Amino acid sequence: MNISQAAEASGLPAKTIRYYEEIELVKPERNANGYRAFTDTDIHNLTFLARARALGFSIEDCRALLALYDDKSRASSDVRKIALRHLDEIEAKIADLTAMRDTLSHLVQTCHGDDRPDCPILKGLGDDDPTRT
Amino acid sequence: MNISQAAEASGLPAKTIRYYEEIELVKPERNANGYRAFTDTDIHNLTFLARARALGFSIEDCRALLALYDDKSRASSDVRKIALRHLDEIEAKIADLTAMRDTLSHLVQTCHGDDRPDCPILKGLGDDDPTRT
């Protein structure tokens, strides 16, 4: 399989796959002409990577998960630990963003949004007491 | 005011303030000895930046907001437009993260998390049909 088929099959851009080879997440063989030759296992790993990345796992987490995947003797608790830590990070980000949204949404609601130069949003961001209405 | 006082007053690390000067978000004067001299206006702008960044506005958004702040004739609707766009981005991120969390949380719940090598999380990430239990 050439890189464009691998891209098609995994859902990753070819550029990204080359990058993943560079950082040694995948190690496809090469044909005589220098083209990368992806096996079914390579495709599987790339698909795995695409899914894990879509779930927000970092590249290093992905590397660890792939290693665990290959390690037939690993305990499922090892994987669970990584997943739970990541879940915590996601929860924290959601909480952060939710707080941002609430604050910003409040500012936006207090803004008349017309042609007048007086703007409560800028006031809220710039005043000494940002909680003041 | 020296940079460490400006950092204290604005809540930004000195490194970040230097960076903001480099990208021309602030333009403090210099003392004879070469030290940056921050005025009250500089501090105000830095505080503004700290708050806007904490709300997740990009640097370029911050630049625009600061320009609007200085522009006494600007309409509040200009500011509101930037804020609303950003609010949409935040909502989109929350939605993404929530979807991630739900999927991952489901995978974690199906994982027994003990010493057995069989791991539903890896299965979920690697199998052909990721929706399968």
Place this chain on the structure above:
DNA sequence: ATAAGGGTTCCAGTTACTGGAAGGTCAAGG
């Protein structure tokens, strides 16, 4: 005189790609 605790610049690294240039390879058509 010197030591601590400021300040300065500049360079490199971070994350995870992405775009683009320059050039080799392959299959089809004329």
Place this chain on the structure above:
DNA sequence: CCTTGACCTTCCAGTAACTGGAACCCTTAT
């Protein structure tokens, strides 16, 4: 046989927004 177009290759640079560190200058106190 040659060309054309679609592949493929490598390498270099850039993105966002800092952050760490080295090397060096300034100030103040002992």
